[in-house]
Amino acid sequence: MNGTAGRGQSRARGARRALAVGLATVAAAVHGQTGPLSAPQRPGAASSPAVVAAPAAAAARLQLVWPAPHPGWKENQPPAQWLQHAGSGDPATGGFGGVRSGGAKFHEGIDIKPLARDRRGEPLDDVFAAMAGTVRHVSRAAGNSGYGRYVVVEHTGLAPAVYTLYAHLAKIAPEVRPGATVAAGQTLGTMGHSSGGYMIPTERSHLHFEIGLALTSNFEAWYARRRLGGRNEHGMWNGLNLLGVDPIAFFNAWRAGTVAEPVDFFRRLPAAVRVRVATLRTPDFVTRYPALLTKPKPFGVTGGWEVSFTWTGLPFAWTPLTPAEAAGLPPEKPVLVEVDAAVEKRERSKTLAVQRGGKWTAGKDLELVLQQLFGGP
Numbered sequence: 001m002n003g004t005a006g007r008g009q010s011r012a013r014g015a016r017r018a019l020a021v022g023l024a025t026v027a028a029a030v031h032g033q034t035g036p037l038s039a040p041q042r043p044g045a046a047s048s049p050a051v052v053a054a055p056a057a058a059a060a061r062l063q064l065v066w067p068a069p070h071p072g073w074k075e076n077q078p079p080a081q082w083l084q085h086a087g088s089g090d091p092a093t094g095g096f097g098g099v100r101s102g103g104a105k106f107h108e109g110i111d112i113k114p115l116a117r118d119r120r121g122e123p124l125d126d127v128f129a130a131m132a133g134t135v136r137h138v139s140r141a142a143g144n145s146g147y148g149r150y151v152v153v154e155h156t157g158l159a160p161a162v163y164t165l166y167a168h169l170a171k172i173a174p175e176v177r178p179g180a181t182v183a184a185g186q187t188l189g190t191m192g193h194s195s196g197g198y199m200i201p202t203e204r205s206h207l208h209f210e211i212g213l214a215l216t217s218n219f220e221a222w223y224a225r226r227r228l229g230g231r232n233e234h235g236m237w238n239g240l241n242l243l244g245v246d247p248i249a250f251f252n253a254w255r256a257g258t259v260a261e262p263v264d265f266f267r268r269l270p271a272a273v274r275v276r277v278a279t280l281r282t283p284d285f286v287t288r289y290p291a292l293l294t295k296p297k298p299f300g301v302t303g304g305w306e307v308s309f310t311w312t313g314l315p316f317a318w319t320p321l322t323p324a325e326a327a328g329l330p331p332e333k334p335v336l337v338e339v340d341a342a343v344e345k346r347e348r349s350k351t352l353a354v355q356r357g358g359k360w361t362a363g364k365d366l367e368l369v370l371q372q373l374f375g376g377p
């Protein structure tokens with residue numbers, strides 16, 4: 001989750017703060033782009049989307065393109081050489097996870113450095129679609145989100161249909177519009193440092209890149225219910241509704257030949273918390289991402305769900321419960337059946353589980369995700 005939360009791009013800060021920023025940036029939105037953007041024409045710009053040679057097994061199923069011209073990842077350079085730090089000078093802050101504010105603040109994606117700049121220091125790098133898919137959201141007004149100008153592509157042909165997100169762009173290609181299909185490696189726009197609610201200096205220009213899953217297609221209703229104030233300009237592709245995985249881990253696993261479909265990556269994620277919920281509802285999350293089912297939904301009534309979450313709050317494995325299996329559970333009240341206490345202690349940028357009176361209950365970040373998945377206040 002990211003975007004409206006401003007500089008930290010941290011969902012952990014809570015939606016309330018995000019909206020405070022959101023409100024401030026709605027006014028700034030009028031300063032957004034005012035006309036059709038011309039496609040960048042820059043002879044010699046570093047922009048060839050070289051497709052990385054994939055192992056034969058994976059190549060047939062999934063074509064993956066590194067989303068920016070910097071060759072660092074392809075050439076196995078240490079990430080310190082191609083990740084843009086967030087101001088501290090520590091390149092780890094450009095990576096995924098609890099990498100900001102000494103580990104207290106979460107970063108939903110990775111920040112990739114530009115390779116070429118003009119005389120004023122503005123990046124010239126094109127940004128490429130990492131996989132084939134359909135453009136779902138294009139936010140051309142830089143001030144509308146902490147993401148600045150951003151594009152979301154949904155990879156509908158894949159299981160699960162992950163999204164990728166490209167943020168802080170200087171320009172978005174005019175043909176990149178919601179509903180447009182894009183090929184892997186297609187240019188989406190130009191790298192930049194656009195953002196809403198905070199400033200990214202030119203010298204720290206980068207592509208913020210995410211791969212992940214959207215929590216609910218009913219985000220608008222959730223957003224309205226939370227009374228966060230301000231308008232949601234992004235439909236379900238608001239950063240508060242998006243949960244990323246580590247793009248470097250994803251690309252590395254694919255390069256190693258272990259990812260023929262995204263589900264191969266999700267299946268291997270470690271669980272930090274396992275939750276059981278007795279409910280007759282089937283979250284649209286699992287309807288949209290049936291590849292995350294550990295077994296088929298039984299015929300007839302589903303009594304509830306057992307859901308495994310990564311330490312970042314991503315519900316990556318779903319097991320349907322029969323009414324009999326759900327019988328002992330309190331209705332509509334998630335029960336934590338397993339918690340990796342060491343992980344909970346280690347990862348300070350997310351709070352999934354807290355101990356009260358010797359019992360584990362949902363922490364604020366898990367509460368938020370469960371709300372978005374299953375409804376409720």
Ligand SMILES: [Zn+2]
Nearest residue numbers: 109110111208
């Ligand atoms: Zn970022």
